Amino acid sequence: QSVLTQPPSVSAAPGQKVTISCSGSSSNIGNNYVSWYQQLPGTAPKLLIYENNKRPSGIPDRFSGSKSGTSATLGITGLQTGDEADYYCGTWDSSLSGGVFGGGTKLTVL
Amino acid sequence: QVQLVQSGAEVKKPGASVKVSCKASGSTFTNYGFTWVRQAPGQGLEWMGWISAYNGNTNYAQQLQGRVTMTTDTSTATVYMELRSLRSDDTAVYYCARGGLTMAGFDYWGQGTLVTVSS
Numbered sequence: 001q002s003v004l005t006q007p008p009s010v011s012a013a014p015g016q017k018v019t020i021s022c023s024g025s026s027s028n029i030g031n032n033y034v035s036w037y038q039q040l041p042g043t044a045p046k047l048l049i050y051e052n053n054k055r056p057s058g059i060p061d062r063f064s065g066s067k068s069g070t071s072a073t074l075g076i077t078g079l080q081t082g083d084e085a086d087y088y089c090g091t092w093d094s095s096l097s098g099g100v101f102g103g104g105t106k107l108t109v110l
Numbered sequence: 111q112v113q114l115v116q117s118g119a120e121v122k123k124p125g126a127s128v129k130v131s132c133k134a135s136g137s138t139f140t141n142y143g144f145t146w147v148r149q150a151p152g153q154g155l156e157w158m159g160w161i162s163a164y165n166g167n168t169n170y171a172q173q174l175q176g177r178v179t180m181t182t183d184t185s186t187a188t189v190y191m192e193l194r195s196l197r198s199d200d201t202a203v204y205y206c207a208r209g210g211l212t213m214a215g216f217d218y219w220g221q222g223t224l225v226t227v228s229s
Contacts, residue, residue, distance in 0.1 A: 002154065035215040037155075044205055044222050045147075045155065050215025088155050092212040098171045099145065099157030099213045 003028060004089055004102035011108040016079050020105045022072040022089035028100055032092040034072040036065055039086045039104075048087075049074065079109050112136035114206055114220035121226045122196050129192040130223045132206030139187035140164045143210055146180065146191045148202040149222075158204075160211050161189060169211060196227045 005023040012018040022034065034052050037045035047056050049065035052072065064075040072089055089102040117131040132144065146158040159170035161180040168180050179192045189206055204223045207216035 032212055033214040035213060037216075039155075044219040045207075045216075046219070047215050047217050050217070054215075056215070056217055090155070090157070090213050090216075096172060097169065099160070101147075101155040101157060104154040 002103040003093060003096070003100040004091065006087075006089060006102035006105045008103070009106045009108065011110055012079055013110050014079050014081060017075065017077045018079060018107065019076075020074040020087050020089075020107070022074070022102050024070050024072075024091065024100075026070055027095035028070075028091045028093040029067065029072055030070040031094060034065065034067055034089055034091045036063075036072075036074045037088045037090065038083075039088065041085070045088065076107070081109050083107060084109050112208070112218045114208065114218055116204075116206060116220040116223045119224040119226070121228065124197060124227055124229055126196050126227075127192060127194040128196060128225050129190055130204050130206075130225070132189040132191075132220050134163075134187045134189065134208070137208075139182075140184055142208050144180075144182075144189045145207050145209060145213075145216060146178075147205045147207060147216075149205070150199070150202040153202075156202075157213070158191070162211075163187075163189065193225075196225075198227050201225065201227045 036049040039045045052067040053065040086104045093100045143162045145160045181190045206220040208218045209216035
């Protein structure tokens with residue numbers, strides 16, 4: 001059971017938009033930065049969003065992040081088949097004094 | 111360019127220890143911290159702990175306290191993760207990644223090291 005809650009799966013058609021939610025509490029998302037990672041099959045995770053809503057160099061603006069209260073959201077527009085992957089949110093938990101990840105969301109581009 | 115290159119796959123018996131290395135290049139090693147994250151087969155990501163390459167300060171996941179030790183060698187820009195008293199549920203791919211303690215974002219990741227614990 002993960003500290004952060006993500007939907008197990010989401011799906012949408014190519015070209016459409018999808019959002020992935022990450023729900024937590026005041027001890028984690030509510031008072032700490034959130035980051036998002038994309039993991040393609042058989043590869044290491046890749047940073048998509050850091051400090052809630054910032055994109056690293058090289059990440060297209062189709063990917064966006066937001067945070068409100070104790071929840072965060074990853075948005076992906078203009079879906080491509082290459083976006084099929086597992087997506088994870090992560091943050092610090094002040095009560096645990098440790099890092100935590102969501103359980104992951106599998107994105108299917110139909 | 112920044113690279114994190116990890117050591118190769120390991121097979122260990124229950125009760126043994128494993129030490130995985132992560133060699134960094136392309137940036138000033140002591141300016142950063144490094145985390146270890148593991149992923150059991152078919153499962154999600156699990157944060158294991160963090161170490162500062164500047165001063166060696168560490169922070170470990172509560173569930174691994176007493177079994178895990180993270181160290182650095184600044185002369186070779188290498189981070190190490192040792193896990194002791196291995197159990198079958200420690201079987202996982204272990205990743206190192208560069209970033210701060212509070213998980214604002216880990217920007218570079220190693221390729222992963224598969225550790226298999228089996229009798």
